[in-house]
Structures are given as C-alpha cells and as structure tokens.
Amino acid sequence: YGPSDVRHRPRPSGPRSGLYKDVDPTKEYLNWLTANPAAASSINPVEVVNxxxxxxxxxxxxxxxxPAKVAYFDCISTIDNVKLGTEWYYIACKDCQTKLNHGPTTLMCPKCCNENATAxxxxxxxxxxxxxxxxxxLIIxxxxxxxxxxxxxxELIDIYAEENGGEWVEVEVPLPQCFIDTIVQTNxxxxxxxxxxxxxxxxxxxVTKIVSPAVLPPKNHPLNMPVMPISSSQNNPATSEVDGSVVPESSSGGSPYANNHPSSAIDDQKKPKRIMRNG
Structure with a gap:
C-alpha cells in the first residue's frame, strides 16, 4: 500500500459528496444491474472472436x-488517474458474479434467486x-x-487485514498502491x-479484459491541414526532443482529472512524479 497521504485521504464531504454520488457511474451501473438481473448474461465467445x-x-x-445492443471493442488508452473515495471491490455471487444483496442472515443473489449464495x-x-x-x-x-x-x-484485502489486526474487520479498505502504480500505463x-x-x-x-500493453497510435491529422514551414525550433535537436515528449492533448484541452477531480489519486503537487515516471 502507498504512502499515508494516499491511504488515509479523506472522502469529499458536504455538498461535494452528494454531487459525486449522484453522478457516480459505478453506483448507477450496479443499481441498474440489480434491477435487471437478466441483462447480466455470460459473454458469448462468438461475439468476441473478431x-x-x-x-x-x-x-x-x-x-x-x-440501437441498444451488447457489443465488444478493443480500445487503446492511457490511464490518467484512479478514482478514490469509493469502494474498489464488491461482494459477488460465486456462480454468476452479480452483486449480492444483504438478507436478514445471509447474502442473496438476485440473478440466481439463491437466498444463501456463496460470496x-x-x-x-x-x-x-x-x-x-x-x-x-473505465470501470475495471x-x-x-x-x-x-x-x-x-x-489477496489485497487479506494483506490489509493482516497489517491491521489479522482479521477482516468492518472498516473501509483503502485503494491499494498497485492501482495507483498503473497511472501513465497504456493498454x-x-x-x-x-x-x-x-x-x-x-x-x-x-472493461472485461486487459488485452496487452500498448502504445497510443499516431494522432490522425485532417487531410486538408496546410503544410507548415519548418521553424527554427524544428532545426534545433534539443528543442525537437522536448517537443516530441509532450503527450497530445484531447479535443477538450487535455485530461482534467489530475488537476480538477477532488477524489482522484493524483493532485497538482504529485503531477511532476507522473512526468518523471513516464520518462
């Protein structure tokens, strides 16, 4: 697990907490999945061959x-940040992987209709x-x-439990450092x-699978883009090397998560570490 400032970072409080809860895609998805258990069907191998x-x-x-339909795609992208302040795991049914509901004395699976599901x-x-x-x-x-x-x-929960008394206790388990270490990875x-x-x-x-490590493909420029004259900086090898190391910005002006998201794993003070790690 990471440094104390990551492990014990407080959750957003007050009006902010309610706001992010309202737009939390994970909670929205799991609520929808619980209400529509039939939609949580297993992957058809034929659908994912090509x-x-x-x-x-x-x-x-x-x-x-x-129109609404299940489809599978591969997407090459770089991890910019990891969301903190929400649970990074959930208790699922061993048979169908659906989120379990708490019954009076047992855990119940809404999909299998099992009132004593194995978790x-x-x-x-x-x-x-x-x-x-x-x-x-992306939801992993x-x-x-x-x-x-x-x-x-x-395994990660067991490690945390051993470090904090040796038993599973009813406390929040912080996001493991191994997820924060994935920042700037491209897959x-x-x-x-x-x-x-x-x-x-x-x-x-x-995300259903990490296919492989990858590299972002070159950015496609519009075909009608005029040919620009070579500037003095392009003739300077030192300047060209610096320019070539800059990550291309998105169409909305670059990723805002590291700077603007109050519950992300990286903030302004830690941003230089990302640049150093990226080489």
Missing part, C-alpha cells in the same frame, strides 16, 4: 447512433483514461483487475458496451 479496435470517440459515436470478492475500480482524441471513465471489473495488478482482490482494453450505456448520459465503459 473484436475491432476503436478510439474512445468512435465507441461514443457507436453508442449514440446504434466472492470482485474488483470494481474506476479509472480515468484518455487517447489522442477523447477521455472517459473482475478478472481485468487481476490482469492489471497481478493480484486477486481477496489495449477489451470494452463491453451494454444496454446500460445507451441510457446513461455519461461515457463510462466496462
């Missing part, structure tokens, strides 16, 4: 113009990512969290577009 790689903007366009701990982490054009929220579920960090959610993510995405006004995409 997966097209799209940008964030192209996936958003697909959601806007297509497992699953990842549910919100990450802010960007590519050359846009930015969005289940095995994709293990693929990203190399550990199961249960190819397998994205599931579900019926939920067609009714939400916020682009938050579910």
């Amino acid at each position: 997966v097209e790689t799209l940008t964030i903007r192209e996936i958003s366009a697909f959601i806007k113009r297509q 497992v701990t699953n990842y549910r982490v919100e990450m802010f990512v960007y590519d050359n054009e846009e930015q969005c929220t 579920f289940g095995d994709s969290g293990k693929e990203l960090t190399g550990r199961k959610a249960t 190819k993510f397998r994205i599931k577009v579900a019926h939920f995405n067609f009714t939400s006004n916020k682009v938050s995409l579910t």
Whole structure:
C-alpha cells in the first residue's frame, strides 16, 4: 500500500459528496444491474472472436447512433488517474458474479434467486483514461483487475487485514498502491458496451479484459491541414526532443482529472512524479 497521504485521504464531504454520488457511474451501473438481473448474461465467445479496435470517440459515436445492443471493442488508452473515495471491490455471487444483496442472515443473489449464495470478492475500480482524441471513465471489473495488478482482490484485502489486526474487520479498505502504480500505463482494453450505456448520459465503459500493453497510435491529422514551414525550433535537436515528449492533448484541452477531480489519486503537487515516471 502507498504512502499515508494516499491511504488515509479523506472522502469529499458536504455538498461535494452528494454531487459525486449522484453522478457516480459505478453506483448507477450496479443499481441498474440489480434491477435487471437478466441483462447480466455470460459473454458469448462468438461475439468476441473478431473484436475491432476503436478510439474512445468512435465507441461514443457507436453508442449514440446504434440501437441498444451488447457489443465488444478493443480500445487503446492511457490511464490518467484512479478514482478514490469509493469502494474498489464488491461482494459477488460465486456462480454468476452479480452483486449480492444483504438478507436478514445471509447474502442473496438476485440473478440466481439463491437466498444463501456463496460470496466472492470482485474488483470494481474506476479509472480515468484518455487517447489522442477523447477521455472517459473505465470501470475495471473482475478478472481485468487481476490482469492489471497481478493480484486477486481477496489477496489485497487479506494483506490489509493482516497489517491491521489479522482479521477482516468492518472498516473501509483503502485503494491499494498497485492501482495507483498503473497511472501513465497504456493498454489495449477489451470494452463491453451494454444496454446500460445507451441510457446513461455519461461515457463510462466496462472493461472485461486487459488485452496487452500498448502504445497510443499516431494522432490522425485532417487531410486538408496546410503544410507548415519548418521553424527554427524544428532545426534545433534539443528543442525537437522536448517537443516530441509532450503527450497530445484531447479535443477538450487535455485530461482534467489530475488537476480538477477532488477524489482522484493524483493532485497538482504529485503531477511532476507522473512526468518523471513516464520518462
């Protein structure tokens, strides 16, 4: 786990807390999933054999113009930040991975209709990512969290429990440092577009798999862009090297999460560390 300023960072309070709770894509998604258990069907292998790689903007366009249907895409993007202040795991049914409900004495699965379901701990982490054009929220579920960090959610909770008394206690488990260490990583993510995405006004995409590490492709320039003359700085090798290391900004002026999101893992004071880590 990370330094104390990350582990014990307080949650936003007052009006801010209510505001972020209202727009929390994870809570919205899980509430919808609980109300529509039939929609949580298993992945059809035929659907994911030939997966097209799209940008964030192209996936958003697909959601806007297509009728509601389940689809899978790959998307190459860079992790800009990780959301703090929300639980990074949930208790799921061992058989169908649906979030369990608390009964009088047991945990109940709304999908399996099992009033004494066997529980497992699953990842549910919100990450802010960007590519050359846009930015969005990715929700890391289940095995994709293990693929990203190399550990199961249960292992990380056990480690925290051992460090704090040796037992699972009814306290909030802070976000593990291994998730914060993924910031600035670029990966190819397998994205599931579900019926939920067609009714939400916020682009938050579910990740079902970390396909592989990746590199952002070159930014596509408009075909009618005029040819610019070579400036003096382009003839200067030192200046060219600095210019080439700058991450392309998104169409909305760059990712705002590190600077403006009060519950993210990076703030203005820590931003230089990202630049150093990125080389």
